[in-house]
Amino acid sequence: MTENLYIRRDTPFPFYEINVLQASDQLLLDISRELGLGLNLQEMKALQQYFRRKGRNPTDVELQTFGQTWSEHCFHKTFKGVIKFNGKEIDSLFRTYIMRATREINAKWCFSVFDDNAGIIRFDKNWGIAVKVETHNHPSAIEPFGGAATGVGGVIRDILGVWANPIACTDVLGFGPLDYPYEKLPLGVKHPKYIFMGVVAGIGHYGNNMGIPTVNGAIYFDESYVGNVVVYCGCVGILPLKKFKRNAKPGDVIVLAGGRTGRDGIHGVTFASAELTEKSEEVSRPAVQIANPIEEEKLKRAIIAIRDLELASAITDLGGGGLSSAVGETAKRFNCGAVVYLEKVPLKYPGLAPWEIYISESQERMLLAVPPENLKRVLEIFQSEDVEATVIGEYTGDGVLRIFYMGEKVAEIDVPFLFEPPRAVRIAEYIPPKLEEPEFPEPENLTGVLMRLLASPNIASRENVVRTYDHEVKGNTVLKPLHGEHGGPSDAAVLKPLKDSWSGLAISCGMNPNYGKVDPYWMAASAIDEAIRNNVAVGGRRIALLDNFTWGNPEKPDRLGSLVRACEACYRFAKAFKTPFISGKDSLYNESPAGPVTPTLLITAVGVVPDIRITVSLDVKAPGDSIYLVGKTYHELGGSEYYRLMGFLGKTVPKVRPIQARKTFRAITRAIDLGLVSACHDLSEGGLAVAAAEMAFSGGYGLELDLRLVPAERVQRNDFLLFSESNSRFLVEVPSACEQDFKKLLSGVVHARIGRVTKEARLCVYGLGGNVVVDAAVGELLKAWKSFLGIYGEGL
Amino acid sequence: MKREDIRVCILRVGGTNCDAETQTAFEALGVQAEILHANDVVKRGNLMDYDALVFPGGFSFGDYVRAGAIWAKWLVAKLSKELKAFFDEERPILGICNGFQVLVEAGFLPAFDGITQYPEAALATNHPPGYHCRWVYLKHENRGKCVFTCNIQEGKVLRMPVAHAEGRFLFPKEKEELYLERLYDNDQLVFRYCDKNGNPADGVYPINPNGSFHDIAGICNPEGTVLGLMPHPERAFYWWQQPDWTRQTLMPFYGDGKLIFEGLIEYLEKKF
Incomplete structure (x- = not known):
């Protein structure tokens, strides 16, 4: 020292x-x-x-x-700094790409974007939907249960922080392979299985206890996640737009409500802004907070009551940075100063230094600005819910932040300066990896390949995880993550958030980290396409996007270069699809002794279903119905699950052709609205074969398909047709009575009838030579699909 | 009494989280349903203003000891007089999921010889362990004593979701057979987990989702006025809450869960 x-x-x-x-x-x-x-x-x-x-x-x-x-x-x-890339200077990634897309799309249903803890869009005339997705990677690597649980708790508070009532959670997770050899684990890195168990338990613990359904998500396995677990926690809330208050002014008192403040979560944000090392465990364990969902449940009730009575003038959550962030940011936002008396902050135990009180990230705390005349009512409401609430200071008119502790002035900072850090200037470079398209003969037993794909970590059923999350509490889940008797994998969740309205909300996601190893640009494009098509498949439209980046250390030019590439794609494709970004979050510095994380962009999509009664699920409904493939198949197997299974990465990742894709999406939406579609499923990991298998076993009937009928460009092999992951494609079941209308509607969109639903529960696919190339009982496919996490589920 | 005069008290404490959808179900059937914080009921002493009492699902006080145990002791300490009066007057009491756990912990169920000081049964950790959320089939086994289900045919198979980590109904090992006999003798058995066709689950997972003794999913007291069940009828109230509604061409507007709320209301209409 x-x-x-x-x-x-x-x-x-x-x-x-x-x-x-x-x-x-x-x-x-x-x-x-x-x-x-x-x-x-x-x-x-x-x-x-x-x-x-x-x-x-x-x-x-x-x-x-x-x-x-x-x-x-x-x-x-x-994201806000200056980046030198390819001889040009990018003045803020955020403004140049993400926010620009939103600004140029200029959707009038965007109510408040990038301003607050969460983005808000209009749901109908009176109601708004608030959405936020957070990353909680670093804490989950050190303490999986607490890290994931507080990730959920934090994102729920973001929703409360815009006066919205949380109605659903989402979670997207990335782990190392569960069978990763122990001897290969670097020092200080915990085994993926341990992290997996802890994270899943943590997410369930918080959402279930708070009574918020976890309705959508994904799990990916990748070697680069061994040292860098990826934990994205999302939350969706609903609020009456009229009650959205944010007009704090000098003289309003600062009320701190909820849990007490302790030493848990000290330096959480600085820890999250650095690489993990083998010492992270001992050094940074106190940076992980402790979760208490019941405290937050009570807090939620009080906050909603205060909102409805319009008693407070502003609200924000205490997350990263604790009081220091919450007080500073609100003061700046309302052009105020503030005075805070730290001795008034209720503590879990005595002995904290003033700086510890001010930056502690203890959970389940919210900050409210309350006009003095309403204070008594506000405190009574908190008390009636058994929630501790304390006045810790007030906003002032002079733009200066003054902090006192036991009569001593311990800080005096000009608020504007607090938000004018020197701008970071970083160097980025992007050198495309040298990759080759693999050459190997078409496997003879494609049925066997399909079975292995269905059982592979990134495709297999997540039932054993999803069932540990309550996805029905509140009774609003119209389309559940596991659909029907066999737990078919729904493309998106649909909620009916209002009692007296048939309007619904579709929540979906897209993430393709494997494509990023080939090209982060097309990874981002594919994630956007996937999130949107998942939403479209169930009946969603008017879609808003959220971007969540998990990347390596941005001070290393190659990591930053791939981030710039991904942002370029975000701008181009969000704009092309007219799907504005409404909120987002980045987690950088995901590097550990095991290496950097593979760039991972999560796109969350939130769409509106005008009437939930039109919602379409993925399970085939009736023998004799026709099966249409909508969208074109290309020779795009780079980064595919099929190549991974065969031991390759490849070079040609799926591209997105936005003009054609938009036409396809619009046609599907029209067809759903007109009731011409009885089942619809998007094609993603594992391509046509996996999508067909999922539709068949979810419905309990068979499918007979013919690859000669598949609309494709330069794809001359059965395996490539079966497993290519080209974007913007749907498999659609159409009853014969609707076929004429359906075909008419789809003129101008690439599509073809490629087969039919059969009573006999077998998946039977004819190849390019007219011979049967895939033939399996649907029950066997289902068994293979349910085998992967099943084995681990029992062993855990 | 007239339906619109019926007042249902949905009681909550910190951690209760299924109160709103329970209220929705009652209101859809035309009765008044109020969500009241237990603190308020204690303060105002107004429990007897209500005709029925519901303990909804959730994690009362975090369920940190044993599910339902803390709230049960809290009730005994703060509301036992009113609750006993409520019970004795045969006003209906319904416990769903956490509410069932509370009723068992508080000695209101099975209550062979009236309210007991110590629990006579338990809702233990699931086997296989962990939280499970899924739809199950329930066979209605009551012969007519349970006032909530006396309109439901004996043997009818209902469908509802369960979502809990502690729902394994157990009697003390040494009294298992005796207590089961008493359940049957008193007609206290209401719901058992079964398959689609009504065959008993026989403890087989996931048909019996938690390893409950004798596949028990719900029981009532000997008078039939207190019902506790692990499945959630309030989440099986409307057609669009069913897991496979997109497969059906003709769906009745309501799900099976409605029957239970309706049973409670019809009992009040007739008896009071």
């Missing part, structure tokens, strides 16, 4: 002044490291200058506040 730098003030509690004014560059870096600030030299020097102007040294509370507010996690330095 560089001791002469830290001057203990004469106070009855631990409180230091840090001698920044005289510190050399090296000492500035030492301070940043020793206090766990996570700030770089440029940022430390900006602070030095600021305090030189003020003519005094900063206190520990002040430095910690800057450390939190300026962290990657809170400020998104990479």
Whole structure:
């Protein structure tokens, strides 16, 4: 410890002044490291200058506040910074790509986007839908149960933080292979099976206990997730738009409500803004918070009551950065200053230093701005729900943040400066990987290949996980994640959130990390297409998107280069599909002793179903019905599950052809609206063969298909036709009475009748030579599909 | 009494989370249903203003000890006089999922000889262990005593979802046979897990989703006025809540769950 730098003030509690004014560059870096600030030299020097102007040294509370507010996690330095790429300068990835798409689409149903904790879109005239998806990768790597549970808790608070009542959760997870050899695990990295069990239990624990159904999600397995688990937690809420209040003003009191503050979750954001090392466990365990869903359930009830009575002028959650973020951000947002008395913050146990109180990320806490005349009512409401609520300060008119502890002023910061960190300038480069298209003969036993694909980790049934989440609580789940008797994999969840309206909400996702190994641009394009087509398949339209990036260390140019590529695709395809981004989140620095994470972009799509009675599920309904393949199949097997099974990566990833794709989506929507479709399923991992198998075993009937009829471009092999993962394709069941209308509707869209539903429960596919290439009892396919997590499920 | 005069009290504490959909079900049937925080009922002492009492699903007080145990002790400590009066006057009490756990922990079920100080049964951790959310089939086994189901034919198979981690109904091992006999003698057995065709699950997972003794999913007290069940009738109330509604061409508007709420209401209409 560089001791002469830290001057203990004469106070009855631990409180230091840090001698920044005289510190050399090296000492500035030492301070940043020793206090766990996570700030770089440029940022430390900006602070030095600021305090030189003020003519005094900063206190520990002040430095910690800057450390939190300026962290990657809170400020998104990479997305907001300057990036030099291919000789050009990108002034903020966020503004150049993500926000620009939204601005240019300019959808009038976007109510509030990128402003608050969550994006809000209009649902109908009176109601809005708030959506947010969070990443909780770093904490889940250290403590899977707590990390995942607090991820869910945090994203639910984001929804409460825009006055919305949470109605559904989503979760998308990435793990290392469950059979990963123990001897290959790097030091400090936990086995994927242990992480898997903990994360799944944590997600169920929070959502189930709070009574919020977990309705949609995905699980991916990839070697690069061994050291970098991926945990995306999403939440959807509903709010009366009239009650959306955010007009705090000087004189409003600051009320802290919910759980007590402790030492759990200290430096969570700085920890999340660095690479994981073998020491992360001992160093950063306290950065993971402790979850108490019942506390949040009570908090939710009180907040909804306060909202309905319009008693508060603003609300925000305490997440990363704790009070320091919540107070600072609200003060900035409402052009206020604030004064906070830290001794008023209720503590779990005594002994916390003021800086610890100010930045602790203890869970289940919300911050409200309350006009003084409403304070009594607000406190009564919290009390009636057995929730502790305390006035800890008030907003002021002078733009200065003043923090006191037991009569001592421990911090005084100009609010504007707090949000003007020096801009990061980063270098990006993108060198396409040198890859080759594999050459291998068509396997003789394609039925066997299909069986193995169905049982492969990224395709097999997730039933044993999904059933541990309550997906029906609240009684609004119209289309469940597991559909029908055999638990068929629904493309999207459909909810009916309002009692007196048939309007529904479709929630889906898309994620193709394997394509990113070939080209992150087409990975992003495919994720967008997949999320949208999943939504369209059940009857969703007017779709809004959320982007969630999990990437490696952005200070390394190649990681950043692939991030830029993905953002370029986000802009182009969101715009082409007229699907605005309404919220998002990035988690960078996902690197561990096992290496960097494979770039992983999750796209969440939220669409509207005008009347839930038109909702279409994936299971085939009646023998004799025709099966149509809509959309064209290309020789695009790069990054496919089929290539992975055969031991290859390949080179030609699926592309997205937006003009054709939009036509296809529109036609499917029309056909669903007119009731011409009795089942619809999107083609994704495993292509046509897997989609057909899923439709067959979900419905309990067979399918007879002919590959000679498949609309394709330059695909001359049965295996490629069966397993290509070309985007924007659907498999559709059409009753014979509707066929004429259906065909007419689809003129101008690539489509073909490729077979029919059979009474005998067998999947039978004729190949290009007219011979049978796949023939299996549907029951056997179902068994294979249910085998993978089944085995682990029992062994766990 | 007239249907529109019926007042149902849906009681909640921190962690209760199925109160809103339970209210929806009652309101759809034309009765008044209010969600009340248990603290308020204690403060106002107004439990007897209501004609029926419902303990909805959830994780009361986090279920940190044993599901339902904390709320049960809380009730005994703070509301036992009113609850006993409610019970003695044969006003109906319904416990769904966590509510069933609470009723058992509080000694209101099976209550062979009236309310007991200690539980006579338990809803233990599922076997196989863990939280399970799925639709199950239930066979109605009551011969007419249970006031909630006396309109449902004996032997009828109903369909509802379960969602719990602690739903394995158990009697003390040494009294298992004796207590089961008493359940049958008193006509207290109401629902058992069965397959689609009504054959008993015989403990086979997932037809019996939690390993319950004798496939028991729901029981009532000897008077038939207190019913507890693990499955959620409020989530099987409308057709669009069914797991396979997209397969049906003709769906009745309501699901099987409606029968239970309707039974309670019709009992009140007739008796009071």
